[in-house]
Amino acid sequence: MSGSANVGVHVDHARDEDPAKLAEFEARITAGELLEPDDWMPQAYRQGMLKMAEHHANSEIIGALPEGEWITRAPSLRRKLALTAKVQDEVGHGQMLYRVSQDLGKSRDQMLRDLITGKTKYHNVFNYPAPTWGDIAMIQWLIDGAAILNQKTLADGAYGPYVRTMKRINMEEAFHFKSGEDMVLTLMSGTKTQRQMGQEAFDRWWYPALMFFGPPDKPHAEQLPPMRWRMKTVTNDDLRRRFINRFAPAAIDLGLKIHVVKKDDNGMVIEKKPDENLRLDETTGNWSFTQPDWDEFYRVIRGNGPCNAKRLALRRFSYEQGRWVRHAILRGNAGLPPAA
Amino acid sequence: MITLPDNLKRPFADHLLAVADDKLMLGHRNSDWTGLAPILEEDIAFSSLAQDEMAHAQALYQLIAGLIGTSADALAFGRESEAFRCAAIVEAPDEFDWATAICRQFYCDHFDRLRLRRLARSSYKPLADLANRLAAEEQIHVEHVDSWIQRLGRGTDESRQRMQRSLDALAAIAPSLFEPIEHEHELVAADVYPRAEKDMFETWRNELEQIANDSSLKLDLHPPSPQAIGGRRGKHTEHLAPLLEEMCEVYRLEPNAAW
Numbered sequence: 001m002s003g004s005a006n007v008g009v010h011v012d013h014a015r016d017e018d019p020a021k022l023a024e025f026e027a028r029i030t031a032g033e034l035l036e037p038d039d040w041m042p043q044a045y046r047q048g049m050l051k052m053a054e055h056h057a058n059s060e061i062i063g064a065l066p067e068g069e070w071i072t073r074a075p076s077l078r079r080k081l082a083l084t085a086k087v088q089d090e091v092g093h094g095q096m097l098y099r100v101s102q103d104l105g106k107s108r109d110q111m112l113r114d115l116i117t118g119k120t121k122y123h124n125v126f127n128y129p130a131p132t133w134g135d136i137a138m139i140q141w142l143i144d145g146a147a148i149l150n151q152k153t154l155a156d157g158a159y160g161p162y163v164r165t166m167k168r169i170n171m172e173e174a175f176h177f178k179s180g181e182d183m184v185l186t187l188m189s190g191t192k193t194q195r196q197m198g199q200e201a202f203d204r205w206w207y208p209a210l211m212f213f214g215p216p217d218k219p220h221a222e223q224l225p226p227m228r229w230r231m232k233t234v235t236n237d238d239l240r241r242r243f244i245n246r247f248a249p250a251a252i253d254l255g256l257k258i259h260v261v262k263k264d265d266n267g268m269v270i271e272k273k274p275d276e277n278l279r280l281d282e283t284t285g286n287w288s289f290t291q292p293d294w295d296e297f298y299r300v301i302r303g304n305g306p307c308n309a310k311r312l313a314l315r316r317f318s319y320e321q322g323r324w325v326r327h328a329i330l331r332g333n334a335g336l337p338p339a340a
Numbered sequence: 341m342i343t344l345p346d347n348l349k350r351p352f353a354d355h356l357l358a359v360a361d362d363k364l365m366l367g368h369r370n371s372d373w374t375g376l377a378p379i380l381e382e383d384i385a386f387s388s389l390a391q392d393e394m395a396h397a398q399a400l401y402q403l404i405a406g407l408i409g410t411s412a413d414a415l416a417f418g419r420e421s422e423a424f425r426c427a428a429i430v431e432a433p434d435e436f437d438w439a440t441a442i443c444r445q446f447y448c449d450h451f452d453r454l455r456l457r458r459l460a461r462s463s464y465k466p467l468a469d470l471a472n473r474l475a476a477e478e479q480i481h482v483e484h485v486d487s488w489i490q491r492l493g494r495g496t497d498e499s500r501q502r503m504q505r506s507l508d509a510l511a512a513i514a515p516s517l518f519e520p521i522e523h524e525h526e527l528v529a530a531d532v533y534p535r536a537e538k539d540m541f542e543t544w545r546n547e548l549e550q551i552a553n554d555s556s557l558k559l560d561l562h563p564p565s566p567q568a569i570g571g572r573r574g575k576h577t578e579h580l581a582p583l584l585e586e587m588c589e590v591y592r593l594e595p596n597a598a599w
Contacts, residue, residue, distance in 0.1 A: 066376030071371045075590035075599035076413045077398045081391055084371045088387035093382040108380075133590045133599070191597050309556070314376070319434070322378025324502065325438050328495025 002065045017042045029230055034160035037103045044228055049159050050104040051229060057097035058115045059123035062311050066088040066130040067139060075133060082179050089172045096168070100161045109326075116316040124297065125208050127305030129267045133192075134201030137187055140180025142209040146243055148173045150213060153239065158230035178307065195255070202256045203269045209247070211292045213239040226307075244287045248278060261292050267306030344464060346406070348530055351456040351504055351523035353404045354425060357415070358521055358572055359398035359455065361426035363466065364416055365580075367393030369434060370586060378438050389481050396474050403466055417591040421581050422574040428516035431571070431579040439499075439506040442488045446507075447514040449479050449481040450547050454540055477530075483591070486551050493555025504557055515541070515564040519572040 002265050021040055035041055066085045074080035114120040126145055130136060148170060155166035187198035214236040221227055221235045224269065251258060259272035279292045299305070370390035377383035401412035429447055434440040453532060456478055459471035492499040518541050527533035539561050552559045569575055590599065 047555075061375065061380070068372075070376040071374060072368060072586050073589045075403070075417070077394065077416050077595075079599060080368075080371070081394055081398070084374055084387060084391050084394070087374045088384055088391070090373055091383045091387070098380065129518065157563060185599055190599075191594050193594055194597060195597075318376040321376075321436050323440065324498050325378035325492070325495075328492050328499035333498065 004197055005198070016182050017044075022162050026229075029158050029228075031065050033158070034163060035158050037159045045231075045246065046104060048226065048231055049162065049227075050106060051099055053097050053101040053104065054106065054111055055113065055121060055164055057101055057128065058120060060090050060097060060313060062115075062126045063120040064094070065311055065314055066126060066128075066307070067136055069130065070133065070136045070312070073133070074136075076196035078092065079183070086140065086176050086179065088176060089176065093165075093169050093172070094164050100165055103161060116319050118303070118312065121197070121301075122311075123212075126311055127300050127308045128204065128208050129306050131202055132197050134187060135204060136195035137180060137183035138201040138205040140176055141184045142180075143212065144173055144176045144180055144207050145247060146212040148177055149242055149246075150239055151334070153234040154232060156230070156233045161264050176298065184254060188256065199256060200269070202251065203259050203272055204263075204267065205262050206251075206258060207261065207292045209243065210240060210289070211294075211297050213237075213243065213293055215297060239287060244289055248287045248289070249280075258289075263296075263306075266304065344532060345530070347385075347406050347539075348527060348532065351521075351527055352464075352532055353408050353495050355521050355524070355527060356400055356404050356407075358425040359459070360397045360404065360415070361424045361571075362430050362448070362452070362517070363393045363400070364397035365426045365430040365443070365583065367391070367397060368583065369430070369432075370445070373436070373441065376436060376539045382480055385484065386441075389484065392477050392481065396477070397486045399470055399474070403470060413591075417588045418595060421576055421584055423582075424552050424574065424580065425521065425572055426580070427519060427571045428513040428577045429510060431583065432510065432513060433579055433583075435501075437506070439492065439502040440510070442485060442492065442584070443503065443506040443510050444547065445481070445485045446489055446551075447510060448517070449478060449485050453478040453482050453518045454544055454547075458534055458536055463531040463534075467532070476499065476560060489551055489557065490555045493552070500556055503555075507552070507557060513577075515561060516568070516570050516572075518544075518564050519568050520566065521572045 008085060022042060025035075025045075026040060064087045067090075071080065071084050071087060074083045080132050098111060101111060102108055111120070115122065116123065151166050151170050153175065155163055155170060157163050157166070184198060189196045190198075217235045217237050218224065226232050227235070248258060258275045259269075260275045261269045262271035265272050277288050277292050280287050300308070367390045370386060373383070374387040374390070375383065377386050397416070401415045405411050405415060429444060432440075432444060437467065453475060454472045456475035460468050460475055462468045462471065489503065492503045494500070498586065524533065528535050540554055545559070545561050548561070549559050570579070571580075
């Protein structure tokens with residue numbers, strides 16, 4: 001799942017770089033070439049890409065946690081197998097992205113330690129709770145759907161290893177999305193209890209999905225280094241518009257109602273009313289909608305969301321529990337596995 | 341291929357449930373590690389093994405469901421704990437201790453490979469075909485877990501001690517896998533549940549001892565008492581009820597609904 005749209009890459013692009021080399025670098029970007037780890041690139045670009053890939057990797061392995069909690073409760077053998085495989089894919093994405101990051105000069109152990117000590121961040125969307133099976137369906141449909149929209153545009157970027165990883169991840173995400181769509185459809189065509197479970201989960205996830213793409217863009221985002229250097233290729237607001245245009249009508253078709261909600265500190269909905277701004281503008285083909293509560297977004301990103309502490313605590317637990325194993329593998333006199 | 345006489349269907353189903361229930365519980369326990377294993381690469385591998393076990397259980401439940409007229413999901417999620425036939429060792433929780441998870445896997449995978457090879461000789465062709473296919477996958481599990489036993493047994497002092505403690509702790513319940521199931525002799529006589537070629541317990545213990553000795557670890561395993569009554573007859577450890585409560589939590593909200 002995941003995506004790095006809201007990582008907020010701040011790049012000081014002209015800092016102490018050889019102007020000739022910088023010009024050549026920018027010409028390659030403009031020509032649509034892919035950059036490889038050994039190519040010359042501005043320090044700020046290398047650091048920015050590392051930050052982006054590392055944030056993305058962190059998001060994948062933290063993103064495995066809310067859904068991972070439901071593997072042991074999935075309600076059929078088919079769903080249990082599919083969910084395990086899905087969460088396993090997310091871990092696999094994390095592994096691939098940590099390798100991209102390792103190539104950019106940071107060790108995996110350092111990245112895992114920076115994650116559990118809060119030095120580095122992960123995607124904000126995983127700080128929300130998943131209290132029912134319906135949440136698992138909505139995460140796979142809305143959040144994986146959002147991730148695909150975002151990651152498809154990241155696959156048009158300029159950094160070769162990241163671009164190739166995005167392409168591979170997107171193929172797997174397409175399966176997750178199909179599975180999510182099927183889960184939501186099953187719930188919404190099920191019993192009253194199931195439909196209610198679906199609607200309540202949708203109410204919890206609709207706004208986190210809109211916030212998924214990050215805050216409204218700064219003026220002239222296209223001119224700033226992250227886009228000029230094709231670290232990202234589409235603005236946050238444009239991605240959000242594409243998402244709404246696709247998912248608002250799909251939700252309505254499934255019998256879901258789109259609400260503006262108020263949540264308590266645990267991320268549970270305490271008030272809701274229909275989004276009165278939600279309508280299709282026939283001339284532009286765009287849906288209008290009520291903007292997310294951006295104060296909430298910044299509150300959660302600063303660490304005060306419903307599940308920030310819980311997610312990090314579980315990752316820290318896993319890191320600490322596994323330390324003796326990694327130690328034995330790396331420093332012990334471990335032999336090779338037996339021949340097949 | 342033989343047709344199964346009606347009076348053997350229930351005992352045969354019970355025997356296959358022991359296989360399927362072992363696999364479901366082991367797969368269920370191991371799947372919980374997805375996202376939390378000590379190394380990312382192993383996280384992915386261990387999750388694949390868990391998925392294999394659950395998929396094996398699913399295939400076996402489908403076979404059983406055809407025999408007794410129910411569905412695979414109803415067998416997995418719709419039974420009370422006394423109706424399960426799994427052994428004590430697969431019920432044992434690991435509390436996210438890697439040594440416990442690996443040692444549990446070690447005892448179970450070697451047993452499972454022997455059991456599947458045995459079932460592959462069944463005169464009941466649907467079972468023989470299935471067991472043959474599953475045994476090939478089980479072979480990979482055995483190789484994987486053996487390599488972990490060796491790496492951690494020979495790793496550091498700490499890892500060897502942890503592994504030894506877990507092997508010892510589980511040694512008391514590992515032979516529960518061999519607990520006899522009712523009416524085995526009738527099924528063996530009809531050749532649907534094939535006779536073991538040689539003493540399965542001895543073969544199992546020898547296999548495990550060879551790997552353990554090669555890994556600076558010691559094993560102390562004793563055959564189960566022929567009178568033992570446990571999971572194979574529906575008498576379970578205290579760990580099964582909470583496991584089922586969690587596993588069936590959503591299913592039980594609407595047992596007749598599609599999920």
